[in-house]
Amino acid sequence: MPVHDHQLHEGESLREAARERLTRQGEQWTGMREAVFDALAGFDKPASAYDIAEAVSKAQERRVAANSIYRILDLFVGANLARRVESANAYVANTHPDCLHDCIFLICDQCGQAVHIDNDRLTGGVRDAAKEAGFTQTRPVIEVRGTCGDCDPN
Amino acid sequence: MPVHDHQLHEGESLREAARERLTRQGEQWTGMREAVFDALAGFDKPASAYDIAEAVSKAQERRVAANSIYRILDLFVGANLARRVESANAYVANTHPDCLHDCIFLICDQCGQAVHIDNDRLTGGVRDAAKEAGFTQTRPVIEVRGTCGDCDPN
DNA sequence: CAATGCAATGTTATGTTGTAACTTGTCCTC
DNA sequence: GAGGACAAGTTACAACATAACATTGCATTG
Ligand SMILES: [Zn+2]
Ligand SMILES: [Zn+2]
Ligand SMILES: [Zn+2]
Ligand SMILES: [Zn+2]
Numbered sequence A, B: 001m002p003v004h005d006h007q008l009h010e011g012e013s014l015r016e017a018a019r020e021r022l023t024r025q026g027e028q029w030t031g032m033r034e035a036v037f038d039a040l041a042g043f044d045k046p047a048s049a050y051d052i053a054e055a056v057s058k059a060q061e062r063r064v065a066a067n068s069i070y071r072i073l074d075l076f077v078g079a080n081l082a083r084r085v086e087s088a089n090a091y092v093a094n095t096h097p098d099c100l101h102d103c104i105f106l107i108c109d110q111c112g113q114a115v116h117i118d119n120d121r122l123t124g125g126v127r128d129a130a131k132e133a134g135f136t137q138t139r140p141v142i143e144v145r146g147t148c149g150d151c152d153p154n
Numbered sequence C: 001c002a003a004t005g006c007a008a009t010g011t012t013a014t015g016t017t018g019t020a021a022c023t024t025g026t027c028c029t030c
Numbered sequence D: 001g002a003g004g005a006c007a008a009g010t011t012a013c014a015a016c017a018t019a020a021c022a023t024t025g026c027a028t029t030g
Helices: A011-024 A031-042 A049-060 A066-078 A120-132 B011-024 B031-042 B049-060 B066-078 B120-132
Strands: A082-085 A090-093 A104-108 A114-117 A136-147 B082-085 B090-093 B104-108 B114-117 B136-147
Touching: A011 A031, A031 A049, A031 A066, A031 A090, A049 A066, A049 A090, A066 A082, A066 A090, A082 A104, A104 B120, A120 A136, A120 B104, A120 B120, A120 B136, A136 B120, B011 B031, B031 B049, B031 B066, B031 B090, B049 B066, B049 B090, B066 B082, B066 B090, B082 B104, B120 B136
Parallel strands: A104 A136, B104 B136
Antiparallel strands: A082 A090, A104 A114, A136 B136, B082 B090, B104 B114
16 A cells, blocks of 8 residues: 555546646646547556557547657656656556655566556655765656566466 | 675676676676677676677677677676666676675766665565565666766765 | 747657567587 | 587667657737
């Protein structure tokens, strides 16, 4: 269970929370951004920028270049609407965009599913260790590659 | 300081330790593998497969394809002679190939330097959290992006 | 209402990272 | 010297990411 309380959103509610958050940052919630967010949230596993480009292209019946997707994903990550999964070169929608903290991702090497867990004790420990080594403006990347319970039902 | 004791190697001693380790695994220590290891160990920061291909090409005065480098790097990572830094798409030589454990990398966004720290309490905690979530055969990826003390001397 | 400025997006090109498939070379064994 | 096993070479391409510049649409203002 999470170490702290926060609201997890899904579907319509998630999009609303994302829109709220982005506009509150002084950024616009455009049709294109909504389309990208919907596509991203529609995936059940981390999606690459090209996956998203394909999904948006299909939804809009026109070609959307990966380029534009990257721009919007960068914006989303900066605004905490999405997270980048470094070990998968892929992105996931953030189900609690109002809650600013470090996430831990567990990624299944078999099925590609990613589980998101929160543990401030662990992430705080990693931050502290980096600080102790003289690092500032730290951004922890904590992920675990492995096999999920569904893929290895022992 | 490291939580456990182990020998850190460098230069000739490091290459020896790597050769020892690899051959003990039943793999061959070929000229090509030595060249790749030397090139990798010669970098003062994480090097991409293409960086290494270039270095080896220069050292051997012939073109070596990145392809071959990837094969050898995969072997090295599997044998604990090298580590992949996921958030940098790059590799570093492992200075203690005989010591099997999870490493934490701190990578400076400014200068690219990577510092390697060990903290079994933290990495163990991450492993435990993954296990609790039903994941098996786990391989933690714990890295911190930030600014190193040299680049931000406050 | 033109003219201007600005942010978002489109377009094209190219750079970087990573794999796949097949071939060649080398060494060992029979 | 034929055959097998493994390392490495070669070529081609897939996947991921960014750079540079053009276009669009909308708001401001003279
Ligand atoms: Zn949370
Ligand atoms: Zn799975
Ligand atoms: Zn160690
Ligand atoms: Zn630095």
